Amino acid sequence: MKPDETIASETLRRLCSEGPVTSVYFNLTAPPGEEDAALRWERLARRLRAQGADGAVVEALGRLVARAEPGSGTLAAFASDGDPEPVGVEMADARQPDLAVRGPLPRLLPMLAWLQERPPYVLTLVDRKGADIETCRGGTRTATTRTIDGPDDEIVRNAPGGWSQSRHQHRAEDSWEHNATRVAHALADDLAETGAHVLLVGGDVRAVQYLTKHLPEGVRHEVSVGHVSGGRNRDGARRRRQTQVRDHVTRWADDETRGLLERLDEARGPSGLAVEGAAATLRALARGRVGTLLVADDPADRRTAWFGPAPTQVSDRRATFAESGGGPVEHGRLVDVAVRAAVLTGAEVRVLEPGAPDLPAQGIGALCRYA
Structure with missing residues (x-):
């Protein structure tokens, strides 16, 4: 993350x-x-x-x-x-x-x-008039809610029988679709502004269909879309919906971790875009190559590493700094030294469970920006 x-x-x-x-x-x-x-x-x-x-x-x-x-x-x-x-x-x-x-x-x-485990997400509850959109920016930040009402107000399809029945139905359907299109554009803006990759949708079935149809192609390809219970009206589904949101967001976060570990496995080899083990990962951090640091959070891990004032001054050997002759040197827990270097060089950090399957060697590895 x-x-x-x-x-x-x-x-x-x-x-x-x-x-x-x-x-x-x-x-x-x-x-x-x-x-x-x-x-x-x-x-x-x-x-x-x-x-x-x-x-x-x-x-x-x-x-x-x-x-x-x-x-x-x-x-x-x-x-x-x-x-x-x-x-x-x-x-x-x-x-x-x-x-x-x-x-x-x-x-x-x-x-x-x-x-x-608490990434940003966007939740929307739609009906034929528009939607209520809840945006959560992740972590402990309070979610914000706004209402989007579409430009068309002819939403009732029940019209008298006869030759005009079909015309009324089409006008109502067009109104629903126009309103859903406006909601889709608002959602795309919220997703882009928050950086969220999770979109949760609930409400009127037909409105959801139109909304999904008009989501921009980039959103459909890059965002995980899930469905939740209930709609805009108070319907007793709030508690169930909260559980569904939490479960979906957690699954997405777990999938992200699995995806990074799969990429780490695939990038091993001649490309050099993956490293693992303490020494190799610290060397990659020292060269500013790391895009994503993957590290297990094991409280029993007592390994240490050395670091200097500059973000890329990291090594598993103090002698490295003696050879380069650069500045004051300190040592700390190896994982903390690695996280410091990642934070200061703009790399992402993904925390892994100790003992989980497919961990990188020695519980630490990285996906690199370049070979």
Whole structure:
């Protein structure tokens, strides 16, 4: 996914550029029998102070934790030393264990994994007059809704019998089609503006047929179109529709991951457009070749790598920097070093489940822009 839903890409670049960074994941629903949220935070705060975290940063993060809405999910928060405004994202339904760590790089992978399961989508409920369109830009952003009514208002096909019956029917059908055409153009604009690749449609069967017919060819080829229950009127289908939207969006995100892994497999070989393994992936990042980084988020992964001030200064060997004679060098978790390089060079990041089938070698790989 492009890591700019909910949390701006500029903010991610700043966090990856201005270490040290304090990263916190705080479970907003404490399991039964655990200490309450205030005591849990105090324990994490002591841990951060012991790691050398700035006192003002710890206090600012504490205020963010205190303001978070209790319930299902996890708060992800990040703060650079000396920054009075930490970045916070409430990850609904996430079951991330408490984590508080200060280091040269932020721990972004759990949040990026959660965000990629919540991509942008557009939902429309149509009838013969027009449509209600709900646009969700991904992550935690609130969906927005607008109404599109077509230019034609002759929508009733019931006319007196006789020679004029056919004419009334055709005029009504033409009106439905004109209205659906206007909705289709509005949807194409919303999909392009949000970058969404998921379109969900529900409502009057005939209106849906006309809408599908008039979607631009590019939309039909590039967007996953699914169908949901209910229509524009209150019909008791809202809860079922919400489940259908969530299921379809999740399937699309999973399909995207499978598609990237298939591309990685196909691109192995002489073309050189796929790399895998820690050393090869870091070399590709160091050359600015990576278009999409694929990396497993394994909390038990303790491998380290080295990085310098420039986005492409990354290596699995410190000696690489000694040979090049360039700038101050730091080390961090290998996966965090790789994510930093990807964010700062404009590459996409796809987070993989550890232990999933078809993982790249050593849990890390990349699809490259060029050989």
